[in-house]
Amino acid sequence: MRLTLRVWRQRDADTPGAMVTYDIDDISEDMSFLEMLDTLNEKLILRGEEPVAFDHDCREGICGACGVVINGDAHGPERTTTCQLHMRHFDDGDTVDVEPWRAGAFPVVKDLVVDRSAFDRIIGAGGYISVPTGAAPEAHATPVPKADADFAFEHAECIGCGACVAACPNGSAMLFTSAKVNHLNVLPQGAPERETRVLDMVSAMDEEGFGGCTLAGECATACPKGIALPSIAAMNKEWLRATRKASRR
Amino acid sequence: MALATRTDRRPSLTRSLWGSTVGKKTVMAVSGLIMLMYLVAHMLGNLKIFFGSGEFNTYAHWLRTMGEPLLHYEWALWGVRVVLLAAVVLHGVAAYQLSRRDIRARPSKYVHKRRRASYATRTMRWGGIILALFIVWHLLDLTTLTVNENAQPGRPYENVVATFSTWYGNVIYLVAMLAVGLHVRHGFWSAAQTLGMGNARRDRILKTLANGLALVLTAGFVSVPVAVMTGVVG
Numbered sequence: 001m002r003l004t005l006r007v008w009r010q011r012d013a014d015t016p017g018a019m020v021t022y023d024i025d026d027i028s029e030d031m032s033f034l035e036m037l038d039t040l041n042e043k044l045i046l047r048g049e050e051p052v053a054f055d056h057d058c059r060e061g062i063c064g065a066c067g068v069v070i071n072g073d074a075h076g077p078e079r080t081t082t083c084q085l086h087m088r089h090f091d092d093g094d095t096v097d098v099e100p101w102r103a104g105a106f107p108v109v110k111d112l113v114v115d116r117s118a119f120d121r122i123i124g125a126g127g128y129i130s131v132p133t134g135a136a137p138e139a140h141a142t143p144v145p146k147a148d149a150d151f152a153f154e155h156a157e158c159i160g161c162g163a164c165v166a167a168c169p170n171g172s173a174m175l176f177t178s179a180k181v182n183h184l185n186v187l188p189q190g191a192p193e194r195e196t197r198v199l200d201m202v203s204a205m206d207e208e209g210f211g212g213c214t215l216a217g218e219c220a221t222a223c224p225k226g227i228a229l230p231s232i233a234a235m236n237k238e239w240l241r242a243t244r245k246a247s248r249r
Numbered sequence: 250m251a252l253a254t255r256t257d258r259r260p261s262l263t264r265s266l267w268g269s270t271v272g273k274k275t276v277m278a279v280s281g282l283i284m285l286m287y288l289v290a291h292m293l294g295n296l297k298i299f300f301g302s303g304e305f306n307t308y309a310h311w312l313r314t315m316g317e318p319l320l321h322y323e324w325a326l327w328g329v330r331v332v333l334l335a336a337v338v339l340h341g342v343a344a345y346q347l348s349r350r351d352i353r354a355r356p357s358k359y360v361h362k363r364r365r366a367s368y369a370t371r372t373m374r375w376g377g378i379i380l381a382l383f384i385v386w387h388l389l390d391l392t393t394l395t396v397n398e399n400a401q402p403g404r405p406y407e408n409v410v411a412t413f414s415t416w417y418g419n420v421i422y423l424v425a426m427l428a429v430g431l432h433v434r435h436g437f438w439s440a441a442q443t444l445g446m447g448n449a450r451r452d453r454i455l456k457t458l459a460n461g462l463a464l465v466l467t468a469g470f471v472s473v474p475v476a477v478m479t480g481v482v483g
Contacts, residue, residue: 008360019360072363097361104354169365170351172270202271211354212270212347214373215439216366230448237445239271247262 001027001087004095005040007052010108017108019097029088033076034059034066036087037098053111059083061224064159067166068112069099074163074222081161081224101162103171105208116162118208119176123160125204126197127180129189148186155183157225164219164227170211175219177205178235179227185238195242202239270350271443273343278440280336280343285433285462287333292469298482302406309405341381348374369435376428383425390418413477422474430467434459 002025010017024040031039034056041051057065061084070076076085090096098112106114144152158179165173181198184190190197213232220229266272297308316325365371386396390412394400399411412418438459441447447455476482 006360069359069361072359072361099359099361102355102357102359104356167365169355171354172351199265202269206270209354211351212274213443214351214370215435215442216370218365228449230442230452233442233445233447236271236275236443239269240275240445243262243265243272247265 001025001029001090001092003027003036003090003093006095006097007040007112008099008108009052009111010100012110013107017111019099027087029086029090031087032059032083033068033070033085033087034083053109053113055113056083062159064161067101067161067163069097069101069166071097074101074166075161075224079224079226081159084224101166103162103165103168103210105171105173105210106162106165114162116160118210119160119162119173121208122173122177122201122204123180125200126193127184127201129184130193131189142188144187152183152186155179155227155231158183158223158227159225161224163222163224165210167218167222168211169216169218170214172213172219173205173208173210174213174232174235175223175227175229177201178231181235181238182231194238195245198235198238198242199246202235270347273347274443276339277343277347278443280340281436281440283332283336284340285437287329288429288433288466289462292466295473296469298406298409298473299476305406305409306404310403337381337384341377344374344377367435369431372428372431373435376432379425379428380432383421383428386421387425409473410477410483413474419474419478423471426467426470429470430463433466434463437462 002023005022005024006019007022008017009020022040022044024036024043027036027039034054037052037054044051054068055065057063059066061081064081066082067075068082070082070085075082077089078085100106100108100112101114101116103114105118106116109115155178158176160176162176164175165171168174181201184197185194215229215232217229220227220231260268266276294308294312297305313323313326389395390397391405391408394402394408397408397411398415399408401407413422436459438447438455441455441459473482
């Protein structure tokens with residue numbers, strides 16, 4: 001396959017970037033999108049140019065490290081991560097635009113790499129359960145209704161890649177935050193911190209400068225793990241409940 | 250090592266509502282639903298115009314004597330006006346502040362442009378501005394009668410006919426009613442999500458309800474100028 005790639009190149013956070021065009025051939029349709037970028041980088045290195053910087057790790061769609069905007073879609077045209085997107089979804093001769101996640105809270109570090117540590121700080125505000133360490137507890141000691149377990153698992157699928165923020169016209173992190181809140185809040189293990197978790201995580205999200213939710217639905221369409229839009233409504237419900245309880249104290 | 254003890258001091262309900270994006274959206278949802286309920290009543294009242302001048306003007310007068318003798322003349326009407334004014338102001342200010350924040354949160358655009366979200370969703374902000382301007386015009390036209398061609402106090406039927414006998418009166422009204430329909434279509438469903446009522450099972454019902462409300466409201470409101478233009482009401 002032959003492709004014309006237009007890739008966002010930016011030396012560092014303080015230097016303005018621009019789209020740079022690269023023509024690339026001998027692309028196999030069995031390559032993943034990242035392998036295609038690897039092929040481009042090999043050529044760039046041989047030519048003595050700076051390779052394109054991009055984030056990646058597991059390359060099997062479970063870590064959340066990779067992610068670029070391909071032709072305007074976070075993670076490209078298929079509902080999967082960039083590493084699991086294969087070149088067979090493109091046609092010979094296509095022009096492909098590759099850009100980093102765009103959001104005020106995700107500043108570009110270099111080329112296609114953005115700083116997503118804002119997500120870490122949201123998790124730090126309550127995306128955990130406080131338990132004493134020790135041996136693993138007996139699994140039957142805390143029964144979880146099947147429906148709740150399913151609900152928690154659906155939200156636990158979030159890998160924190162940031163595609164929701166990249167796709168959102170407001171750069172909002174509501175889908176990410178709601179996935180994390182709902183995952184823990186429905187489980188008995190998360191119950192002791194149920195109210196503080198949602199209040200603290202939402203306020204951490206606001207402090208990071210993410211936008212608000214206008215229910216445009218772009219996040220859920222982009223999510224490679226299929227976190228659904230009603231996740232946001234479920235978090236809103238938790239937030240209102242916690243706010244009511246906190247104001248009564 | 251002991252775990253840090255949480256000193257759980259939370260701000261007041263008002264502070265936490267206005268200080269958070271989720272809270273501000275809640276304010277928008279509630280104020281929007283108040284305005285929506287008013288719009289339904291307003292639209293139904295407008296349809297009285299099809300029963301003639303006498304019945305429409307009597308109904309319009311009743312709006313002022315509503316609640317008597319318990320309440321004084323126009324007290325109930327002023328109560329409604331105060332609630333609506335509060336709703337409009339809160340809705341508008343929250344929308345302005347959230348929009349400013351949303352635009353700041355996405356400082357650089359994608360080079361590869363793609364149409365995002367539905368038409369109703371994308372037009373919420375401009376639609377809101379159009380509606381705010383329309384409300385000012387509408388009050389000057391049919392409440393204070395400042396810009397009305399007929400401008401007879403106590404004769405709303407004749408004033409309405411006068412408005413819809415001018416081309417600009419019709420154009421402004423029709424544009425605004427289309428904006429209402431689009432705004433309600435995304436707004437009602439969004440309000441349900443913001444208030445935590447949405448889930449996968451209920452989504453279809455909420456979307457149908459939103460579309461139904463939008464359609465009925467627009468059709469009901471638009472029927473009045475159409476009736477005047479076609480001579481059914483005159």
